[in-house]
Amino acid sequence: MKQVNGEKLLTSLGDGVKNLRGRLTPNAPMDRVTWFQAGGLAELMFQPHDAEDLATFLKMLPQEVPLTVVGVGSNLLVRDGGIPGVVVRLSAKGFGQLDLMGDNRIKAGAICPDKHLAAMAMDNGIGGFAFYYGIPGSIGGALRMNAGANGGETAERLVEVHAVDREGNEHVLSNEDMGYSYRHSSASKDLIFTHAVFEGYPEDRAKIRADMDAVRQHRETVQPVKEKTGGSTFKNPEGHSAWSLIDEAGGRGLMNGGAQMSSLHCNFMINIGHATGYDLEYLGEMVRQRVFDKSGIKLEWEIKRLGIFMPGREVRPFQGATTE
Ligand SMILES: Cc1cc2nc3c(=O)[nH]c(=O)nc-3n(C[C@H](O)[C@H](O)[C@H](O)COP(=O)(O)OP(=O)(O)OC[C@H]3O[C@@H](n4cnc5c(N)ncnc54)[C@H](O)[C@@H]3O)c2cc1C
CATH class of the missing domain: 3.30.465.10 (Uridine Diphospho-n-acetylenolpyruvylglucosamine Reductase; domain 3)
Structure with a gap:
């Protein structure tokens, strides 16, 4: 079920958009942007031609329209209901x-x-x-x-x-x-x-050169760099490694739908098939609950979660959470 309506939003911006040099795409699939290859639609994506084009667009965008910026999506979990409003994605040519x-x-x-x-x-x-x-x-x-x-x-x-x-x-x-x-x-x-x-x-x-080679080799050995992932799922709590807390709590290899905590590096979440944003976020909250139950430590998400849930597919933060 589609929750965002990019065509309507685009029409509401009026004729001023004709002066823009960048690209406007209604209902842009975010699974093509995120490394997880999961998530819903950006209601309206704007790829500005350059900094001047971006400023022109922002000046015409009504204040009530939500605005989100993304990079190359290597740290993003997009929810299945999509991202309401405008998503700015900078173009390689201008930026x-x-x-x-x-x-x-x-x-x-x-x-x-x-x-x-x-x-x-x-x-x-x-x-x-x-x-x-x-x-x-x-x-x-x-x-x-x-x-x-x-x-x-x-x-x-x-x-x-x-x-x-x-x-x-x-x-x-x-x-x-x-x-x-x-x-x-x-x-x-x-x-x-x-x-x-x-x-x-x-x-x-x-x-x-030697330092860069060492960085690359180390990563290829300890991280699932060829998988659909978002990097470290949780921040390291003061004095602890998130991965070891997850490991001790039985999170290594844990699965939910198409999502799994990597067996290679258990603070990396991976999309092993057709994971939805719901599969990934729910798995993350399962892991936070397990770690809290085992160690009393509340893991904090490092991955940025964007957008809205599908109705009936909301993910509630685990019980120990005091915020969010
Ligand atoms: C295999 C793998 C390994 C990783 N290893 C590391 C690591 O070792 N260390 C590390 O720190 N991270 C790591 N990451 C996470 C990620 O690469 C970094 O957080 C990276 O800086 C995110 O950049 P991005 O362009 O992908 O941003 P996105 O994921 O697209 O966005 C991340 C955040 O940045 C904001 N943002 C993006 N562009 C802009 C902009 N132009 N202006 C304002 N806000 C902006 C977004 O709104 C969002 O809040 C890894 C990820 C993967 C997939």
């Missing part, structure tokens, strides 16, 4: 650039893959970015999630972020303005990041 700025600085567009930034830094003998080689997301997702791995994280390398707000006004945020903590930024949820400036340090290229 995928990488520029060397001098002084070990690199400017990266928000849809640029983290891996490309790591590769450019290596080519130019700039250290500090090898950790990005193992993260399959985009720079926009990394800025929002404070993505990190192998001892490095976004907050360590970031100089400034350029963004637009819900009204289409431009902002420049310093590293401090991003309010970073572990896999979290307290920057306003209204902001769409368009590009950012990063700074590394001089380092031998062979050393960077």
Whole structure:
């Protein structure tokens, strides 16, 4: 059953949309965007041509229309009822650039893959970015999630972020303005990041190459990187590893419908066939309940869950949860 009505929303925006250079798609399937390959429809997807086009669109979008931005979907669980309102997905043409700025600085567009930034830094003998080689997301997702791995994280390398707000006004945020903590930024949820400036340090290229190879090899051994997954499902609680809590609670290999906690890395959830958003989220709450029952620890979702449930297929947070 379809819950969103993109054609109606598009019509309600009027003739102004004819001046846009980007692409508007009513009822866009989000299972084509997310790494899980699951989830409902985006009511109306907008892929802006460039930053100016994005600002023009935001200025014409009525305040009451919900707005969501996505990167390449490697950290997203979309519910089966779809995402109401507009989903902005940045285009590679307008937001995928990488520029060397001098002084070990690199400017990266928000849809640029983290891996490309790591590769450019290596080519130019700039250290500090090898950790990005193992993260399959985009720079926009990394800025929002404070993505990190192998001892490095976004907050360590970031100089400034350029963004637009819900009204289409431009902002420049310093590293401090991003309010970073572990896999979290307290920057306003209204902001769409368009590009950012990063700074590394001089380092031998062979050393960077070796670090990047080590990152890749490690991942291929311990993570189900070739599966339909969303990366780490839960954040590591202070002083604990989420995977070991899940393992001790009997979560390794646990299944619900087409969803399973990976046997290779049990904090990774995978779509083993035709998992729905419901299968995945319900499995996550089953795991949270088991871990709480076993250890008294409340796991917090790292994966971002977006959209609305199908009627009759709501997932209630596990009993120990005090929020959500
Ligand atoms: C196999 C695998 C391994 C992974 N390993 C790691 C890892 O080691 N470390 C790690 O940190 N993560 C890891 N992840 C998770 C994921 O890759 C990161 O969180 C990544 O930064 C998400 O980027 P994305 O472009 O996919 O964002 P999405 O998943 O599309 O979105 C994630 C969040 O970012 C927001 N967002 C995206 N773009 C923008 C923008 N332009 N402006 C504002 N907000 C934006 C979205 O609204 C959403 O809240 C892994 C995922 C997979 C599938």
